[in-house]
Amino acid sequence: MIAEFGLAALWLAAALAALQFLAGSLGFTVRGGALGSVVRPAAMVQGVLALTAFAALIVLFCRTDLSVKLVAMNSHSAKPFIYKLAGTWGNHEGSMLLWVTVMGLAGAFVAAVERRLPEPTMLATLAGQAFVSLGFYAFLLFSSNPFERLDPVPAEGQGLNPLLQDIGLAFHPPTLYLGYVGLSIAFSFAIGALITREVGPAFARAMRPWVLGAWIFLTIGITAGSYWAYYELGWGGWWFWDPVENASLMPWLAATALLHSASVLAARNALRVWTVMLGVVAFSMSMVGTFLVRSGILTSVHAFAVDPERGTFILALLAINIGGALTLFALRAASVTEGERFAVVSREGALVFNNVMLSAILGIVLFGTLYPLLAEALGAKVSVGPPYFNPMSALFAVPMLLVMAVGPLLRWRRDSFARIRASLAIPAALTMLAAIGLAIRVQIGVLPFLGLALAIGLAVASLLPLKGCDFRRTPLPVWGMVIAHLGIAVALFGMASESAFTVEKLVAARVGETTPVGPWNVKLVGIEPVAGPNWTALEGEMHASYRGGAPATIHPQARFFWAPPQQTSESALLTRWNGQLYVVLGEETGDGRWQLRLWWKPFAPLIWLGGLLIGLGGVLALLGRVASDLRRIVARGKIAYRRQRQGR
Amino acid sequence: MNDAPRIRSWMLWLPLAAFAGFVVLVMVGLLRPADREVASAMIGKPLPPFDLRPAIPERPGLSRKDFAGGKPRLLNIFASWCIPCAVESSQLDALAKQGVEIDGIAIRDRREDVAAFLARNGNPFARIGADDVSAVQMAIGSSGVPETFVIDGRGVIRYQHIGEIRAGQVPLILRKLKEAEQ
Numbered sequence: 012m013i014a015e016f017g018l019a020a021l022w023l024a025a026a027l028a029a030l031q032f033l034a035g036s037l038g039f040t041v042r043g044g045a046l047g048s049v050v051r052p053a054a055m056v057q058g059v060l061a062l063t064a065f066a067a068l069i070v071l072f073c074r075t076d077l078s079v080k081l082v083a084m085n086s087h088s089a090k091p092f093i094y095k096l097a098g099t100w101g102n103h104e105g106s107m108l109l110w111v112t113v114m115g116l117a118g119a120f121v122a123a124v125e126r127r128l129p130e131p132t133m134l135a136t137l138a139g140q141a142f143v144s145l146g147f148y149a150f151l152l153f154s155s156n157p158f159e160r161l162d163p164v165p166a167e168g169q170g171l172n173p174l175l176q177d178i179g180l181a182f183h184p185p186t187l188y189l190g191y192v193g194l195s196i197a198f199s200f201a202i203g204a205l206i207t208r209e210v211g212p213a214f215a216r217a218m219r220p221w222v223l224g225a226w227i228f229l230t231i232g233i234t235a236g237s238y239w240a241y242y243e244l245g246w247g248g249w250w251f252w253d254p255v256e257n258a259s260l261m262p263w264l265a266a267t268a269l270l271h272s273a274s275v276l277a278a279r280n281a282l283r284v285w286t287v288m289l290g291v292v293a294f295s296m297s298m299v300g301t302f303l304v305r306s307g308i309l310t311s312v313h314a315f316a317v318d319p320e321r322g323t324f325i326l327a328l329l330a331i332n333i334g335g336a337l338t339l340f341a342l343r344a345a346s347v348t349e350g351e352r353f354a355v356v357s358r359e360g361a362l363v364f365n366n367v368m369l370s371a372i373l374g375i376v377l378f379g380t381l382y383p384l385l386a387e388a389l390g391a392k393v394s395v396g397p398p399y400f401n402p403m404s405a406l407f408a409v410p411m412l413l414v415m416a417v418g419p420l421l422r423w424r425r426d427s428f429a430r431i432r433a434s435l436a437i438p439a440a441l442t443m444l445a446a447i448g449l450a451i452r453v454q455i456g457v458l459p460f461l462g463l464a465l466a467i468g469l470a471v472a473s474l475l476p477l478k479g480c481d482f483r484r485t486p487l488p489v490w491g492m493v494i495a496h497l498g499i500a501v502a503l504f505g506m507a508s509e510s511a512f513t514v515e516k517l518v519a520a521r522v523g524e525t526t527p528v529g530p531w532n533v534k535l536v537g538i539e540p541v542a543g544p545n546w547t548a549l550e551g552e553m554h555a556s557y558r559g560g561a562p563a564t565i566h567p568q569a570r571f572f573w574a575p576p577q578q579t580s581e582s583a584l585l586t587r588w589n590g591q592l593y594v595v596l597g598e599e600t601g602d603g604r605w606q607l608r609l610w611w612k613p614f615a616p617l618i619w620l621g622g623l624l625i626g627l628g629g630v631l632a633l634l635g636r637v638a639s640d641l642r643r644i645v646a647r648g649k650i651a652y653r654r655q656r657q658g659r
Numbered sequence: 660m661n662d663a664p665r666i667r668s669w670m671l672w673l674p675l676a677a678f679a680g681f682v683v684l685v686m687v688g689l690l691r692p693a694d695r696e697v698a699s700a701m702i703g704k705p706l707p708p709f710d711l712r713p714a715i716p717e718r719p720g721l722s723r724k725d726f727a728g729g730k731p732r733l734l735n736i737f738a739s740w741c742i743p744c745a746v747e748s749s750q751l752d753a754l755a756k757q758g759v760e761i762d763g764i765a766i767r768d769r770r771e772d773v774a775a776f777l778a779r780n781g782n783p784f785a786r787i788g789a790d791d792v793s794a795v796q797m798a799i800g801s802s803g804v805p806e807t808f809v810i811d812g813r814g815v816i817r818y819q820h821i822g823e824i825r826a827g828q829v830p831l832i833l834r835k836l837k838e839a840e841q
Binding site: 083084165167169284288291292295299302322323326329330333334337338340341344345381384385387388 | 674678
């Protein structure tokens with residue numbers, strides 16, 4: 012019953028999206044003017060219906076209703092409740108349903124609150140949003156129906172991929188999706204602005220909170236995903252340039268660029284064409300990423316069920332949505348006037364430079380991700396990895412970081428370096444000192460060297476905009492910028508330190524033996540079998556002591572899940588302020604010894620701490636923007652009220 | 660004020676052109692009938708030695724020497740708790756009816772569950788070994804269920820099919836068996 016109810020809600024939501032699209036498109040014409048009033052309510056009801064369908068699927072998963080094929084294929088009655096819940100989106104169909112639900116809710120929210128833009132632009136925006144949603148509804152209903160029944164009902168379900176049975180991962184996909192799909196609003200605003208030729212500060216201000224919100228979710232999602240891969244996969248690495256990681260990084264890069272260029276447009280009415288293009292590109296990257304993951308066209312650890320039919324369907328959606336938007340852009344952008352001019356040395360100039368650098372990195376990541384396809388088309392099977400991505404992206408990241416240190420200190424329109432030279436002396440001197448110290452003391456690679464030296468100067472420089480400010484009166488968006496930029500420096504320091512100073516040990520140890528790794532001594536005390544709700548494991552007991560101090564006990568596990576059968580390793584982490592000890596328990600070697608992998612990673616946790624700071628900066632900026640928007644709405648309401656009373 | 664280079668109208672078409680290039684590239688990748696499956700490192704190698712107890716009383720167990728009969732055989736890795744295994748059972752039956760000899764290995768299963776599974780979905784197997792800890796499964800380079808191996812008459816692995824055998828793939832399996840005869 013619930014499955015049929017959910018399916019009905021999904022069909023109705025699709026029908027309302029169709030109505031929203033048609034009414035929005037016809038709302039322009041003289042005769043169709045009255046239809047325009049239907050658009051906003053349609054968007055709101057559509058969002059509620061999509062949410063209803065998603066809620067129905069959640070109920071089916073929580074009850075482990077095995078008569079539904081999707082539940083039978085991805086769940087198991089013996090699974091802990093939280094993973095039954097997470098199983099709802101831990102599969103292709105469920106995650107696509109989540110996708111349209113988020114799109115529907117975002118559209119509903121815009122329809123309910125956004126009143127700053129001219130009504131025709133809003134109609135075009137909501138019609139655009141409905142058009143994109145409609146494609147995904149069609150995809151769900153015709154090729155990925157999540158509510159399909161199974162006959163006969165199986166006795167037991169297939170289980171969820173054990174790698175996904177982790178609390179961190181349970182909430183990783185929805186977080187990323189909120190980011191991906193939140194960008195759809197920016198996309199629709201860009202379409203609306205292009206159609207009605209209303210590319211100006213109002214467009215940027217309406218779009219900005221959505222970009223910020225999506226960007227926050229992307230930042231947190233990527234950070235959490237990286238940490239998950241780090242401790243769950245047991246490889247000791249935190250970023251692999253895997254196609255799916257790149258799929259989340261590309262929209263983030265585009266959204267970061269968009270965020271900055273939208274600020275320029277909102278504040279200075281410049282960079283019109285560039286901003287509107289980034290608005291299209293950011294969500295396009297989300298869709299391209301989804302396509303690359305879902306079609307299985309690239310081999311990846313993340314690939315869901317590989318299905319060429321689905322791949323073709325999503326590709327058709329891509330071609331229509333992105334191709335259409337870029338065609339509209341090419342036709343209309345020429346008539347968008349250029350906006351205000353500015354000098355090279357100015358806040359705008361620095362932002363433009365960083366925009367170009369971010370776009371270049373985006374291009375490099377995109378090219379590297381697609382390169383295996385390109386090579387395969389030419390007859391070779393290859394994959395590119397860190398040797399390509401690291402130096403190529405650093406080539407553009409280093410100048411970008413330098414400008415990032417300077418940019419926030421510059422004034423809008425025109426400025427000179429002479430004015431800010433004194434403030435930059437401290438960070439520049441610190442960077443030089445760090446560089447000299449590193450060069451004398453240690454032998455490390457070029458990239459970690461640059462990273463460490465730059466990070467120190469950058470951290471100080473990122474705080475400079477607060478110099479001489481009254482902290483209580485400093486606007487929240489400024490705090491947000493400072494904290495986000497500081498986060499970049501912190502993460503950079505962690506990355507460079509992890510790459511420069513990590514110590515790795517691979518040993519076969521007997522019970523009772525002690526292995527030194529970096530400043531740690533790790534003693535294998537014993538190996539015991541343990542069992543969980545749907546797994547059994549061998550658990551090591553180890554005593555780790557830092558520089559001869561009191562030992563701490565850690566328990567790495569080699570887990571075996573039985574539905575579906577798969578082995579995972581639960582690494583044991585021991586975090587100190589200056590780094591992390593990382594231990595993985597491997598196989599027994601046969602003569603009573605156990606394979607152990609141990610790493611000491613100085614300052615590695617800063618990578619994710621930095622990521623969280625970047626996200627926190629976004630949250631502060633968003634709060635500041637929303638608060639000032641609310642104040643404006645209230646003030647406008649008061650004025651209108653007063654006028655009304657005077658009119659009487 | 661600087662004179663930023665004016666955007667020329669043909670430049671505005673560049674993003675679309677780049678995207679068109681992407682679509683063409685991906686179409687080539689999607690439509691190409693390539694073997695996307697990761698070939699097992701075990702292909703071309705002889706089966707490792709193993710000796711499994713019978714999974715059900717009605718059929719004998721399975722060992723390495725059962726594959727030295729001089730004729731190609733299919734080795735199907737399955738489990739009663741596996742839904743795609745039930746889906747592929749009619750394809751296995753079709754293959755068995757055409758005279759293909761099929762042996763099975765039941766992964767992490769209980770005797771009565773296997774019996775119930777075979778009673779429900781048919782039993783195309785000549786022999787069924789029980790692999791209680793996935794040891795043989797791992798040793799022959801299989802990572803999931805169901806998988807099907809073509810083993811030639813000397814016990815060498817010639818082909819690995821990952822996932823269930825679909826109706827359209829029966830001719831493929833027959834062809835691989837034929838190739839294994841040489």
